[in-house]
Amino acid sequence: EAGVAQSPRYKIIEKRQSVAFWCNPISGHATLYWYQQILGQGPKLLIQFQNNGVVDDSQLPKDRFSAERLKGVDSTLKIQPAKLEDSAVYLCASSADRAGNSPLHFGNGTRLTVT
Amino acid sequence: AQSVTQLGSHVSVSEGALVLLRCNYSSSVPPYLFWYVQYPNQGLQLLLKYTSAATLVKGINGFEAEFKKSETSFHLTKPSAHMSDAAEYFCAVKVNTGFQKLVFGTGTRLLVSP
Numbered sequence: 001e002a003g004v005a006q007s008p009r010y011k012i013i014e015k016r017q018s019v020a021f022w023c024n025p026i027s028g029h030a031t032l033y034w035y036q037q038i039l040g041q042g043p044k045l046l047i048q049f050q051n052n053g054v055v056d057d058s059q060l061p062k063d064r065f066s067a068e069r070l071k072g073v074d075s076t077l078k079i080q081p082a083k084l085e086d087s088a089v090y091l092c093a094s095s096a097d098r099a100g101n102s103p104l105h106f107g108n109g110t111r112l113t114v115t
Numbered sequence: 116a117q118s119v120t121q122l123g124s125h126v127s128v129s130e131g132a133l134v135l136l137r138c139n140y141s142s143s144v145p146p147y148l149f150w151y152v153q154y155p156n157q158g159l160q161l162l163l164k165y166t167s168a169a170t171l172v173k174g175i176n177g178f179e180a181e182f183k184k185s186e187t188s189f190h191l192t193k194p195s196a197h198m199s200d201a202a203e204y205f206c207a208v209k210v211n212t213g214f215q216k217l218v219f220g221t222g223t224r225l226l227v228s229p
Contacts, residue, residue: 042205042219055214091158106158
C-alpha cells in the first residue's frame with residue numbers, strides 16, 4: 001500500500017510569512033494526526049482528526065496555526081504568521097482506527113526553517 | 116498524566132555489541148507502550164508495542180523490549196548491533212482519551228561504530 005504522502009519536503013520562509021503543508025494519508029485511514037518535532041525533541045501532537053472532525057487540538061497554537069481535513073481525506077496545516085520557534089519538522093500520520101488497535105503510519109515530514 | 120522518560124540522548128556502541136536503550140514510564144493505569152525508530156530525513160516507523168499480552172515483546176529488525184512493572188521500565192534491546200541500526204529511537208505511551216494519542220519521549224540517538 002502507498003504510504004503517507006507529505007509535501008513539500010523542505011520549506012524556508014522568513015518570520016511573519018505564512019506557510020502551508022499538505023498531507024495525504026493512507027487510503028481508508030480514518031484518523032489523521034499532525035505532529036511537530038523540534039530538533040532534539042520528540043514529536044508533539046498538534047491536532048488529531050477523526051474523518052473530517054477534530055477530536056484533539058489542545059496543543060495547537062490557534063492564534064497562528066490552523067488545520068483542516070475537508071472530505072475526511074487530505075489535510076492541510078497552515079501557519080500564519082510564522083515565528084522563529086516554529087522551525088521544526090512537521091509530521092503527518094494516519095491510522096486505520098481510533099481506538100489504538102492499529103499502528104500509526106508516518107510520512108517523511110516537512111522540514112520548516114523560519115529565518 | 117501519562118508520560119515516558121528516555122535516559123540518554125545519545126548511545127554509542129560498536130558493531131556486534133549489545134544495544135540497550137532505556138525508557139521509563141509514568142502511568143496510573145496499565146500502559147500501552149511503543150518503540151518507534153526514525154532514520155535520517157524519514158518519518159517514524161513502529162518497532163514494537165506492548166499491550167499487556169506478554170511482558171517480552173519482539174519487534175522488527177531483531178529488537179525486543181521487556182515490560183517491567185516493578186521498575187516502570189520498557190527498555191529496548193538488541194543482542195548484536197548492526198551499522199544499519201544507527202538512527203533515533205523514540206519511546207511512546209498511549210494516552211487514553213477515547214482516541215489513540217501517543218505521547219513521545221525525547222528520543223535517543225544510537226550511534227554504531229565499526
